[in-house]
Amino acid sequence: xxxxxxxxxxxxxxxxxxxxxxxxxxxxxxxxxxxxxxxxxxxxxxxxxxxxxxx
Numbered sequence: 001x002x003x004x005x006x007x008x009x010x011x012x013x014x015x016x017x018x019x020x021x022x023x024x025x026x027x028x029x030x031x032x033x034x035x036x037x038x039x040x041x042x043x044x045x046x047x048x049x050x051x052x053x054x055x
Contacts, residue, residue: 011036
């Protein structure tokens with residue numbers, strides 16, 4: 001990082017050991033859900049699986 005670049009916003013997901021993900025957040029807006037592309041994909045897989053599951 002130099003004087004002209006802002007610090008990047010990192011993913012807010014924590015591991016089971018309490019370590020924070022180091023991936024770059026998809027949206028740096030502090031009012032948005034700050035997750036990286038990998039964790040966003042995991043969420044989408046979970047949503048898709050739940051929609052397909054019989055009720």
